[in-house]
Structure formats: structure tokens, C-alpha cells
Amino acid sequence: MSENKCQCGNPKRDEFMQKLFDEYLPIKDNLIQMLNEVQEHYGYIPQNAQIELSEFLNIPMAEIYGVITFYSRFTLKPKGKYNIAVCLGTACYVKGSQKIMDRLKERLQIESGETTKDGLFSIEETRCVGACGLAPVFTVNGEVYGKATVKKLDEVLDEIISNKEK
Amino acid sequence: MKSLEEIHKIREEKRKELDLRVNTKADTREKHILVCHGTGCTSSKSPEILENFRRILKEKNITNVRVIKTGCFGLCAKGPIVIIRPEDTFYALVTPEDCEEIIDTHIVKGERVERLLCKDIDGTVVNSLDELNFYKKQKRIALKNCGVVNPEEIDEYIAFDGYKALEKVLNEMTQDEVIDVIKDSGLRGRGGAGFPTGKKWELTKASVGDQKYVVCNADEGDPGAFMDRSILEGDPHSVLEAMTIAGYAIGANKGYIYVRAEYPIAVQRLKIAIDQARAYGLLGENIFDTDFSFDIEIRLGAGAFVCGEETALLESIEGKRGQPRVKPPYPAQSGLWGKPTLINNVETYANIAQIILNGAKWYSSIGTETSKGTKVFALGGNVNNIGLVEVPMGTTLREIIYDIGGGIPNGREFKAAQTGGPSGGCIPKEHLDTPIDYESLKQIGSMMGSGGLIVMDDTKCMVALAKFYLDFTVSESCGKCTPCRIGTKRMLEILERLCNGEGEELDLYKLEKLAANIQKSSVCGLGQTAPNPVVSTMKYFREEFREHAIQKECRTLECKAMAKITVNEEKCKGCGLCQKHCPVNAIDGSGRDKRIINQEKCIKCGTCITSCPFHAIGN
Numbered sequence: 001m002s003e004n005k006c007q008c009g010n011p012k013r014d015e016f017m018q019k020l021f022d023e024y025l026p027i028k029d030n031l032i033q034m035l036n037e038v039q040e041h042y043g044y045i046p047q048n049a050q051i052e053l054s055e056f057l058n059i060p061m062a063e064i065y066g067v068i069t070f071y072s073r074f075t076l077k078p079k080g081k082y083n084i085a086v087c088l089g090t091a092c093y094v095k096g097s098q099k100i101m102d103r104l105k106e107r108l109q110i111e112s113g114e115t116t117k118d119g120l121f122s123i124e125e126t127r128c129v130g131a132c133g134l135a136p137v138f139t140v141n142g143e144v145y146g147k148a149t150v151k152k153l154d155e156v157l158d159e160i161i162s163n164k165e166k
Numbered sequence: 167m168k169s170l171e172e173i174h175k176i177r178e179e180k181r182k183e184l185d186l187r188v189n190t191k192a193d194t195r196e197k198h199i200l201v202c203h204g205t206g207c208t209s210s211k212s213p214e215i216l217e218n219f220r221r222i223l224k225e226k227n228i229t230n231v232r233v234i235k236t237g238c239f240g241l242c243a244k245g246p247i248v249i250i251r252p253e254d255t256f257y258a259l260v261t262p263e264d265c266e267e268i269i270d271t272h273i274v275k276g277e278r279v280e281r282l283l284c285k286d287i288d289g290t291v292v293n294s295l296d297e298l299n300f301y302k303k304q305k306r307i308a309l310k311n312c313g314v315v316n317p318e319e320i321d322e323y324i325a326f327d328g329y330k331a332l333e334k335v336l337n338e339m340t341q342d343e344v345i346d347v348i349k350d351s352g353l354r355g356r357g358g359a360g361f362p363t364g365k366k367w368e369l370t371k372a373s374v375g376d377q378k379y380v381v382c383n384a385d386e387g388d389p390g391a392f393m394d395r396s397i398l399e400g401d402p403h404s405v406l407e408a409m410t411i412a413g414y415a416i417g418a419n420k421g422y423i424y425v426r427a428e429y430p431i432a433v434q435r436l437k438i439a440i441d442q443a444r445a446y447g448l449l450g451e452n453i454f455d456t457d458f459s460f461d462i463e464i465r466l467g468a469g470a471f472v473c474g475e476e477t478a479l480l481e482s483i484e485g486k487r488g489q490p491r492v493k494p495p496y497p498a499q500s501g502l503w504g505k506p507t508l509i510n511n512v513e514t515y516a517n518i519a520q521i522i523l524n525g526a527k528w529y530s531s532i533g534t535e536t537s538k539g540t541k542v543f544a545l546g547g548n549v550n551n552i553g554l555v556e557v558p559m560g561t562t563l564r565e566i567i568y569d570i571g572g573g574i575p576n577g578r579e580f581k582a583a584q585t586g587g588p589s590g591g592c593i594p595k596e597h598l599d600t601p602i603d604y605e606s607l608k609q610i611g612s613m614m615g616s617g618g619l620i621v622m623d624d625t626k627c628m629v630a631l632a633k634f635y636l637d638f639t640v641s642e643s644c645g646k647c648t649p650c651r652i653g654t655k656r657m658l659e660i661l662e663r664l665c666n667g668e669g670e671e672l673d674l675y676k677l678e679k680l681a682a683n684i685q686k687s688s689v690c691g692l693g694q695t696a697p698n699p700v701v702s703t704m705k706y707f708r709e710e711f712r713e714h715a716i717q718k719e720c721r722t723l724e725c726k727a728m729a730k731i732t733v734n735e736e737k738c739k740g741c742g743l744c745q746k747h748c749p750v751n752a753i754d755g756s757g758r759d760k761r762i763i764n765q766e767k768c769i770k771c772g773t774c775i776t777s778c779p780f781h782a783i784g785n
Binding site: 028029030031032033035036039066067070071072073074088089090091092093094095099126127128129130131132133134135137144146 | 205206209210242243245387388389390391392395427428429465466467468469470471482483484485486487488544546547548552553584587618620621622626634638644771
């Protein structure tokens with residue numbers, strides 16, 4: 001058995017995970033904090049990371065899966081290159097963000113939480129990003145577009161698509 | 167580490183230096199350009215504005231002007247906001263391109279940039295912050311430092327009496343004296359339920375345990391509420407100081423702030439604040455050379471509304487699924503890892519230092535008989551001045567919406583105001599004059615909640631709104647208890663039927679029965695209050711529910727399945743503007759013909775209604 005390989009045949013632990021394990025103590029309480037970092041780094045929680053966390057924190061895989069699926073911030077599937085989140089908080093809803101969401105689904109032909117086949121876009125519903133003064137808002141990879149309209153959304157989508165074609 | 171004397175010295179010197187922030191007549195040649203860095207303004211490029219100011223000042227070699235990053239000024243609708251002190255000039259809707267003109271005209275020539283001055287709703291130009299109707303009826307206690315200090319500089323917080331309350335508590339007061347002051351002040355929990363804060367502290371102190379914890383609930387999940395975030399972004403030290411005071415009062419030496427990961431700016435400023443407080447010895451071992459030690463850690467949430475419930479929050483800090491525990495035992499007896507734990511909300515903590523410094527009597531003189539002090543509201547929705555307001559308890563909704571909020575935009579009518587988020591209810595026109603406090607809101611079927619206040623105009627359908635909230639609760643229910651997990655789902659299905667024009671009269675009865683059962687039998691506050699939006703809208707807007715159920719009609723355009731847009735032949739002049747705007751070419755007719763809407767093609771977007779200059783198209 002080579003030192004760098006674990007028995008289950010997983011590839012060598014990557015640099016990010018190693019850093020994470022150096023930074024945190026192997027205490028169960030740290031699970032959510034570590035998952036947050038994994039989500040931030042990979043854009044989702046890969047199965048490998050779950051296995052490694054399970055060993056490191058001594059928590060069964062089932063429990064980790066339970067925690068991941070409980071919190072809406074954690075996802076098991078990779079997001080698109082452009083993750084578009086429409087705020088459906090009350091302030092944005094009252095100002096018509098549902099129309100923007102409907103239009104987005106119509107244009108991309110996917111549902112909320114899904115990624116387009118080419119991996120370019122994914123859609124997400126968020127509850128209040130806190131920019132209620134700019135309602136309705138949507139964000140593209142975290143960048144906020146305020147006082148949004150269906151037209152503005154179309155423009156943003158068109159621009160991304162035309163850039164890709166170039 | 168700083169000694170007590172050093173802190174005093176910082177306070178004295180810095181206070182002199184910052185006098186121009188609060189005193190328009192300050193005797194100084196310096197000027198401070200304050201740029202709002204709350205989430206709203208940051209999203210509309212305020213960091214770029216700050217950079218531009220600094221760059222231009224450097225290029226022009228102007229040295230008596232400082233550019234400062236501050237927290238939220240409150241009037242988010244006018245953001246990005248730039249304020250120049252000491253003269254207190256208020257520039258609204260500033261863009262990065264405006265910076266050069268502001269510096270050339272305002273700073274160099276000493277004249278105001280007229281076109282950027284903030285205008286009130288009636289169009290009058292506002293010379294300073296206090297002249298604005300938005301600020302006139304407000305009283306700022308929890309938001310005292312927001313928009314005044316740089317949240318990333320501990321010295322600025324210290325200058326405005328920061329950490330003075332902590333010094334007083336540690337050196338002059340016993341644990342019981344601190345608790346008595348908080349009890350006498352009448353402060354109640356600002357997270358929603360309104361439990362007396364002093365009582366909570368007393369109970370936690372009385373619990374026996376080798377280890378106790380202080381927790382700050384900053385999991386502001388109520389959609390449309392951003393009070394806590396603004397406090398954390400604008401004045402993070404006020405929360406740290408209060409938690410330390412609470413730690414002393416109940417005998418804890420460890421604190422946790424549970425904050426939403428969706429608030430990256432707030433998390434960042436908290437981290438900076440904690441580091442600075444540690445460096446000054448205001449957190450850590452032997453604070454102010456006393457025996458008392460206290461430290462604070464941040465715990466990030468991961469997007470679950472139910473974690474705002476105190477016991478679910480504790481589960482989440484422990485790294486588990488955020489499912490509420492059965493109470494009793496309450497967290498005061500058995501909380502984090504089974505130890506006695508004090509949990510308060512951000513805004514509650516933001517009041518503590520002021521109460522200690524100014525006394526219980528001062529605080530209890532503000533507000534109503536049962537609810538003391540002030541309350542921060544996040545005013546949003548169909549109202550002119552969207553933003554953050556802090557008013558004394560007992561202020562009426564009408565004052566908040568019309569005097570402070572500037573009324574309803576686009577000449578529409580007020581229909582309802584929603585408080586308390588998914589746990590609260592809708593308040594109709596006839597209750598606009600109710601003085602707001604915990605009891606009065608409960609009496610009219612809503613609740614204080616954390617402070618989201620969403621105003622709705624007459625284009626909003628109340629059945630669709632009830633559906634919106636139920637949709638939220640269904641997706642946020644943790645699934646632990648049956649009434650909440652299955653009951654809310656069934657209610658949502660009924661509401662969907664109603665909105666699709668497939669309902670029947672019996673559905674209204676079923677809704678009420680389900681609501682009553684869920685309220686009675688759910689485990690936690692989330693479930694017990696989940697039916698509130700439905701119950702209150704059914705109470706005040708029953709006619710609308712009946713229209714949906716029996717006539718299959720919706721007064722607004724929101725329930726698309728039932729909406730039918732038609733052209734009023736008498737009013738139509740045949741101009742064809744509606745045709746031009748229709749995105750799906752659903753309008754027939756040419757030349758000067760009266761236009762007809764093709765119902766099969768129409769997607770009920772309402773664009774034609776707003777585009778018609780003769781108001782000939784309607785529902």
C-alpha cells in the first residue's frame with residue numbers, strides 16, 4: 001500500500017481539502033463550517049469531499065448527506081458557469097420578481113435548481129439578498145442587478161450568450 | 167492590548183477629530199466625505215465611488231478631505247448615498263462618474279452640486295439629512311452609529327462612547343445590577359416574540375452550570391427584512407460590546423454569533439471587528455484588568471429559515487440539521503451542548519450599551535405601556551422611501567408608511583401592509599392608525615416579527631400573496647413534525663387551486679380548519695405561526711377569497727389563469743401602441759380599428775395595460 005493512497009482507491013487528497021483538514025480540528029461541530037468552505041471552493045459538494053469529511057470528522061455518510069440536503073446553500077450538483085439567482089423575498093416579489101423568474105425559466109428551459117445541458121447557466125431562487133432598496137433584483141455569480149425588468153434580464157442573457165459564441 | 171488609560175485617550179482624541187460627523191458647526195478645516203457601504207449601495211457601485219474620490223483627491227493634491235466608508239444611512243431608495251460633513255450635504259443616486267464634479271464644485275469651489283442634491287417626495291430640495299421627512303419622525307438608538315462611524319475602525323466606535331458601557335459594567339456594577347437595569351428598561355426581544363430580555367438574562371444566570379454561553383441570533387431569514395444585517399454592517403462593535411456585557415451578567419465566557427452566509431459583507435465586518443477588539447484586549451482574557459474573560463466566535467448558517475428559531479439555531483451551531491428541539495427545557499436551562507445558553511437577537515443587543523449608559527429610566531420613557539424603546543423596520547415593497555427606519559414603539563403604521571415612507575408610488579392605492587414575514591399577517595387600511603407595539607399587532611392578527619414591513623398597493627392579489635408565503639413555509643419546513651410538514655403542503659395545494667380558478671367554496675372552510683390545527687399542534691414557532699398569512703388575509707380580504715373560489719375571478723392580474731384582459735371599445739382610439747408593446751403579438755386590428763385581444767395568444771403580462779395612453783385596457 002502506497003502512502004499517498006487510501007484503501008478505498010480514492011485519488012490523492014487535493015490541496016484544498018488538505019488545507020481544510022490542517023485548519024480545522026476533527027470535531028463534529030465543524031461540519032457545517034467545513035461544508036460551507038467546500039461549497040464555496042468547488043461550487044458544490046463532491047462525493048469525494050463527503051467521504052473525506054466523513055472519515056475526518058468521524059460522522060457517518062448518511063448523516064452528512066442529511067445535513068447537506070437540509071441546508072439550501074449546499075448543492076450536490078455543480079452549478080453552471082453563470083449562476084443566476086432571482087430574489088423571491090417579499091420585497092422583490094411585491095415588485096414583480098416572479099415575472100423575471102418565469103421569463104428566466106422560459107428562456108433557459110430549465111427549472112430552478114437545474115443547470116443547462118451545456119453547463120453555461122443554472123438558476124436558483126434566493127430569499128432576500130438584502131438589497132431591497134433595489135427590488136426586484138437578480139444576481140449573476142453574485143453580482144447584483146437591481147431594479148430589474150424582463151428586458152434587462154434578456155439583455156444580460158443575450159450578452160453572455162453572444163460572448164460565448166465569439 | 168490597550169490599558170484603560172489608553173482607551174480613554176483614544177476616545178478623547180478621536181472624539182475631537184470626529185466632531186464634524188455630528189456637529190454641523192464643528193470648528194475645522196477638514197471635510198469628511200461619507201460613502202454608504204451597506205449591501206444596497208455596495209450593489210450599486212459605492213466601492214467604486216469611494217475609490218474614485220480617493221484617486222481624484224490624490225491627483226488634485228487635496229489633503230484636508232477624508233473619504234470614509236460607513237454603514238447604512240437608511241434611505242436605500244436613494245442609494246448610493248454620499249454625505250459631506252460637517253455641512254451635512256446629502257447627495258443621492260451618485261454614480262462613479264459624478265465624483266469629479268462633486269470634488270471640483272463642492273470641495274474646491276465650495277458650491278453644492280445642485281443636480282445631485284437629494285429631493286423629497288414633493289420635489290423640494292433637501293439641504294441636510296435632518297430636513298428630510300424620512301428622518302424627522304425617526305429616533306435612532308440601535309442605529310445610532312450607522313452611517314456615522316466607519317464600521318471597520320474600532321477607534322471611531324470608541325470615540326462615540328464605544329466600550330464605555332462595558333467599562334462601567336465591569337468596574338462599577340454587579341451581575342445582578344446589570345440584569346436589574348435591563349429588566350427595568352422594559353427591553354423585549356427584537357427577534358419577534360418579544361420575551362422580556364432582562365428576564366431571559368436572569369433565568370440564564372440562575373441556571374446552574376460549569377459552562378454557559380451567549381449566542382447572538384443573526385440568522386435574519388425573514389425575506390424582505392434587513393435590519394440586523396444593517397446593524398452588523400454599520401456598527402458591529404455595538405453587538406460585540408453587548409454580548410460581552412451579557413456574558414458578564416450571566417457568568418459566561420464564550421459567545422457565538424450565528425450569521426447567515428448570504429451576508430458576506432456583514433460577516434467580513436464582524437471578523438474585522440472581532441480581531442480589532444481582541445487586539446485592544448476588549449475581548450479575550452482579563453478584560454480591563456478584571457477577572458472577567460470573554461471571547462466570541464462566528465458561526466455561519468447555510469440557508470435555512472428555520473435556524474432563526476432558537477433551538478434549531480443551537481442544533482445548527484452544533485453542526486447538525488437545524489431541527490427545533492422540544493421546549494421545555496428552554497435554552498436558558500439546557501442550550502448549546504446542553505449548557506445554559508442566552509440567545510438574543512442582533513437588534514436587542516444593539517440597544518444594550520445605550521441602556522447601560524443612559525439608564526433604564528431613559529429607555530423606558532420611550533415607547534408604549536407594554537413595549538419600550540424603539541423598533542427598526544425594513545420598509546419595502548410599494549412605497550416611495552424604501553429603506554431602514556427606527557421609530558419609537560407606538561408610532562402608527564400610517565406615520566411610517568406616509569410620513570416617513572412618503573406614501574405609495576405611481577398614484578396607486580394602499581391595500582395592505584405585511585409585518586412579521588412568513589409568521590406575520592397582513593394589515594388592511596382600516597387598521598392603519600393602530601399604534602405599533604407587540605400587543606396591538608397581535609390583536610389585529612399580525613405580529614411584530616423581526617421588523618420586515620412590506621407595503622402592497624392595489625395591484626396585489628391577497629390570495630396569491632397567501633400562496634407566496636405558504637410556498638415559502640413549505641420549502642422551509644424542517645420536516646420534523648407532521649402538522650407543519652404535511653399540513654402546510656395541503657394548505658398550499660388548496661391555495662394553488664384557488665389561484666388557478668379550480669377552487670370551490672368548501673376550500674375556504676378547509677383552509678381555516680387546517681390553519682387552526684397547524685397552529686395548535688406544531689412543535690416550534692415556525693409551524694405554529696405558518697398559517698398566519700393565510701388566516702389574516704382571509705380575515706380582512708374574505709371577499710377576494712370568495713371571488714376566487716366561487717366566481718373564479720381575480721381582481722388583479724396576478725392569478726393568470728383567471729385573468730382576462732380586454733379592450734374597452736369606447737375608450738380605444740386605435741392608436742396601436744398596445745400592439746407595438748405586446749411581446750407575443752396577441753393584439754389584432756390595424757389602422758384606426760379598435761383593437762381586440764386574442765385570448766388564446768395572450769400571456770397576461772399586462773404590458774398593454776401600462777402602455778395604453780387612454781386607459782382603455784383593463785382586467
